Amino acid sequence: MDFWDERYSRDEFIYGEQPNEYLKQKLAQLAPGKALFAAEGEGRNAVFAAKSGWIVSAFDQSEAGKTKAKLLAEKNGVEIDYVISDIEDIIYTENSFDALVLIFAHFHSDLRNIYHQKLSKYLNKGGILILEAFSKKHSDNQKANVRAGGPQDVRMLYDLEDLKADFDNFVFVEVAEAVAELNEGNHHVGKADVIRILAIKK
Numbered sequence: 199m200d201f202w203d204e205r206y207s208r209d210e211f212i213y214g215e216q217p218n219e220y221l222k223q224k225l226a227q228l229a230p231g232k233a234l235f236a237a238e239g240e241g242r243n244a245v246f247a248a249k250s251g252w253i254v255s256a257f258d259q260s261e262a263g264k265t266k267a268k269l270l271a272e273k274n275g276v277e278i279d280y281v282i283s284d285i286e287d288i289i290y291t292e293n294s295f296d297a298l299v300l301i302f303a304h305f306h307s308d309l310r311n312i313y314h315q316k317l318s319k320y321l322n323k324g325g326i327l328i329l330e331a332f333s334k335k336h337s338d339n340q341k342a343n344v345r346a347g348g349p350q351d352v353r354m355l356y357d358l359e360d361l362k363a364d365f366d367n368f369v370f371v372e373v374a375e376a377v378a379e380l381n382e383g384n385h386h387v388g389k390a391d392v393i394r395i396l397a398i399k400k
Contacts, residue, residue, distance in 0.1 A: 206240055206262035213239065213347075214383035215270060217246035218301045220330045220394055225250055231296030234320055236285065237303035241267025241278065247299070248276035255295070257281040257288050285313050290320045297321075300329040302386075307353040307360075314364035318399065327368060327397040331356045333375055335391035347386040358393050368397035 205212055221243050230251035235244045238256035240263050248254045248271065256278055258264065264280050271278050281288065285305070298321045305313045321327065332348035334355045339346040349355060358375055373395050380386040 202239070202258075202260040203262040206260050206266055210384065211240050211242065211266060211270070212383050212385050213242060214381075214386075215242055216382070217243050218330060218382065219378075220392075221299060221301055221328055222246065224326075224328045224396055225252070225297075228297065228326060232294065233297040233299055234290065234295040234317070235299045235301075236317055237300075238267065238280070239263045241270045241280065243299060243301050244278045244280070245270045245274050245276060248278050249274055252297070254278040255281070255290065257283045257285075259284045285316070292319045293322050295321050295325060297326045297328060300327070300331065302331055302348070304331060304349050304354045304356070306351070310356075310360070311364050314361075318365060318367065321399045323399055325399045327365060327395060327399065329361070329393070329395040329397075331361075331393050333358065333391045333393050335375075339389050339391060343388045345385060345387040346390060347380065347382075348390070356393055361393060361395060365395070365397055367400050369400060370395065370397045372396040 232253045233247050235256040238244050238258050244254045244256040264282055267280050332355050334357055336348050337352055376392050378390045378392050380390045
């Protein structure tokens with residue numbers, strides 16, 4: 199937590215103020231409802247969703263992240279319900295959200311499945327999962343570019359088949375590995391190997 203508080207305490211928005219492009223594209227295809235944003239950091243994606251008519255709940259372990267998110271929400275004239283919590287302690291009502299958003303929300307391989315299963319329970323039947331994350335191939339980009347972003351621990355980078363197993367109670371509408379050119383603040387810049395998932399809870 200100290201790492202993220204230190205990072206988010208800077209004046210700049212580390213990953214910018216604009217939403218992730220994959221999320222932006224997918225939300226445009228959906229009718230607004232209630233959305234949960236996990237590990238939301240400085241709030242750029244949650245604020246965008248709120249501006250798009252969604253009722254937004256978000257959580258992160260960083261107080262500094264919440265402070266930045268609330269500032270960004272105020273700047274954009276929207277409200278988001280933002281809770282300080284790690285994923286072990288977070289509690290929401292099961293089957294209460296229409297969308298679960300995981301944008302570069304990386305968890306250690308020892309706990310990833312448990313965390314994803316927990317978050318899935320908060321999603322309504324028929325609810326939508328929107329996920330973008332760095333794949334294990336991304337480690338090559340990190341070696342070539344210090345601004346490529348993503349966890350330095352390869353055990354926190356993701357494998358497509360592992361993610362499909364984590365969300366085994368979903369119908370996958372879109373599931374792919376892709377090469378993206380990121381331009382998100384100063385810490386997600388350049389070539390990125392990512393996994394993108396759009397799925398519907400059974």
